[in-house]
Amino acid sequence: MRAMREAFAETANDLVEADDRVAIVLADISRTMFARAVRHAPLRVINVGIAEQSMVGVAAGFAMEGFHPIAHSLSPFLAERPYEQIKLDFGYQGLGGSFVGSGGSYDYAGEGATHHSPGDASLMLAIPRVQVLVPGHGDEVDRLLRATYANGQPTYIRTSLATNDESHVVAPGRLEVIRHGSGATVVAFGPMLSRTLEATVHLDATVVYATSLEPFDRVALRALARETPDVIVVEPWYEGTAAPVIASTFPDTPVRTRFIGVPRRFIHSYGTWRDLDTELGLDAAGIRARL
Amino acid sequence: MGTSTDPLSHVRVLMARATGDEKHEESTTSSLDALWVLYDRILRIDPAHPMAEDRDRFILSKGHGPASLYAILAAKGFFPPDRLDSFLEHDGILGSHPDRLRVPGIEASTGSLGHGMALAVGVALALRAKGQTDQRVIVLTGDAELNEGSNWEAVMLAPILRLGALTWLIIDNHSSSLPMGPWDAWLAPFGWDVHVVDGHDLDLLEAALATRHEEQPVAVVADIPRGEW
Numbered sequence: 378m379r380a381m382r383e384a385f386a387e388t389a390n391d392l393v394e395a396d397d398r399v400a401i402v403l404a405d406i407s408r409t410m411f412a413r414a415v416r417h418a419p420l421r422v423i424n425v426g427i428a429e430q431s432m433v434g435v436a437a438g439f440a441m442e443g444f445h446p447i448a449h450s451l452s453p454f455l456a457e458r459p460y461e462q463i464k465l466d467f468g469y470q471g472l473g474g475s476f477v478g479s480g481g482s483y484d485y486a487g488e489g490a491t492h493h494s495p496g497d498a499s500l501m502l503a504i505p506r507v508q509v510l511v512p513g514h515g516d517e518v519d520r521l522l523r524a525t526y527a528n529g530q531p532t533y534i535r536t537s538l539a540t541n542d543e544s545h546v547v548a549p550g551r552l553e554v555i556r557h558g559s560g561a562t563v564v565a566f567g568p569m570l571s572r573t574l575e576a577t578v579h580l581d582a583t584v585v586y587a588t589s590l591e592p593f594d595r596v597a598l599r600a601l602a603r604e605t606p607d608v609i610v611v612e613p614w615y616e617g618t619a620a621p622v623i624a625s626t627f628p629d630t631p632v633r634t635r636f637i638g639v640p641r642r643f644i645h646s647y648g649t650w651r652d653l654d655t656e657l658g659l660d661a662a663g664i665r666a667r668l
Numbered sequence: 669m670g671t672s673t674d675p676l677s678h679v680r681v682l683m684a685r686a687t688g689d690e691k692h693e694e695s696t697t698s699s700l701d702a703l704w705v706l707y708d709r710i711l712r713i714d715p716a717h718p719m720a721e722d723r724d725r726f727i728l729s730k731g732h733g734p735a736s737l738y739a740i741l742a743a744k745g746f747f748p749p750d751r752l753d754s755f756l757e758h759d760g761i762l763g764s765h766p767d768r769l770r771v772p773g774i775e776a777s778t779g780s781l782g783h784g785m786a787l788a789v790g791v792a793l794a795l796r797a798k799g800q801t802d803q804r805v806i807v808l809t810g811d812a813e814l815n816e817g818s819n820w821e822a823v824m825l826a827p828i829l830r831l832g833a834l835t836w837l838i839i840d841n842h843s844s845s846l847p848m849g850p851w852d853a854w855l856a857p858f859g860w861d862v863h864v865v866d867g868h869d870l871d872l873l874e875a876a877l878a879t880r881h882e883e884q885p886v887a888v889v890a891d892i893p894r895g896e897w
Binding site for chain 1: 777782
């Protein structure tokens with residue numbers, strides 16, 4: 378199975394070769410992964426050094442000239458440090474570009490909370506026009522990036538080390554029904570799907586898969602929850618991040634909602650992302666216990 | 669100033685129509701001469717086609733005090749002068765920080781300080797990638813704006829990337845609460861070709877702003893002593 382970061386690099390290299398309006402802007406992170414793009418079009422692959430505000434500003438400069446820029450770094454240094462550049466240089470200016478973050482929420486657990494970003498999706502949601510996508514498999518990174526890189530909107534694609542067991546034919550703004558049941562509807566975002574399926578195997582629940590937080594398929598979820606107005610969200614970022622999206626899905630229907638995600642506290646322990654999943658109740662056993 | 673021999677007298681008349689941003693008056697007036705030189709003598713931009721591919725690009729990084737820029741754009745025919753009468757008004761297009769989606773001739777939406785340098789570097793790189801080697805990119809910052817650290821990432825970057833298309837115009841009206849400069853000692857080691865000139869001398873400004881090298885970016889500091897805004 379391809380890791381998401383490698384899948385992203387492969388697709389980005391492909392896009393540079395296939396579309397002369399694609400530019401990659403880096404801030405040192407992953408700089409060796411784009412050799413193919415550099416060989417093909419060295420003027421469209423720029424490493425600005427460890428300078429994330431410039432990375433996003435430079436990417437916006439490319440967008441002002443009609444390019445489809447792709448900026449990439451670890452999630453905290455892409456979504457948080459240059460947040461105002463994404464908000465103003467892209468959002469306010471009406472420009473489009475791809476922001477591909479790796480490492481969310483705490484993949485690099487040994488590095489500590491400076492390298493965590495469970496708040497990234499909330500931040501991105503707060504910027505009008507931004508799409509927030511969360512693939513759960515390397516092949517889905519490829520599909521989502523190809524589907525959105527030239528869409529004229531800022532698009533945040535959140536990749537992680539954690540992946541699902543298999544990929545799905547995903548698209549922005551679409552829910553996939555993975556398992557039908559007559560009870561609650563469980564919405565699993567991105568890399569939470571496989572563990573959610575395992576955690577809910579004993580339940581008569583519908584399990585749907587979302588790789589798109591914004592746009593979100595509100596019509597489909599409304600239809601699924603019509604009979605049993607009980608929605609459980611399993612999310613890979615701060616729990617409750619999807620709450621505004623779910624709330625706006627049911628503007629005039631009482632629905633019971635629960636959110637299972639990363640607790641809103643700083644993490645002061647280390648190990649691997651799997652260790653933190655266990656600590657925070659986000660492995661299959663933890664999710665089952667929190668249902 | 670304001671005499672019949674003043675080449676900018678018609679611009680000053682236009683600028684007087686854009687009222688309500690007096691808190692940025694020093695920023696507005698201290699930029700006027702350099703902006704006039706840019707639009708009258710340096711930049712190749714057709715007001716009838718302000719987004720033409722072969723234009724030079726100008727980015728007002730500081731965003732503050734844009735009434736002088738608006739007046740010049742109106743004088744040059746980018747939009748009708750009566751737009752100046754609705755400056756800051758709800759039914760107007762001209763805010764106290766410019767919006768590229770509303771104002772013809774405005775290249776970038778700015779106002780939060782420290783964004784324009786990186787945008788300009790990106791535009792210069794994009795022009796290079798498109799093979800548009802003749803076009804120039806000129807970015808204007810204030811001296812106080814340069815307190816923002818984000819500028820310095822891009823200031824360091826531009827010479828390393830050999831962006832000869834890039835010119836950085838600093839309006840040094842000594843408004844920074846931190847002492848800034850001396851500019852040559854500060855910027856030359858980064859790799860910039862630094863020119864410090866009288867910010868009210870149109871000919872000296874023109875000579876400095878006309879400087880362009882193949883690979884080395886140029887910094888033009890328009891010095892405006894306090895009280896001569």
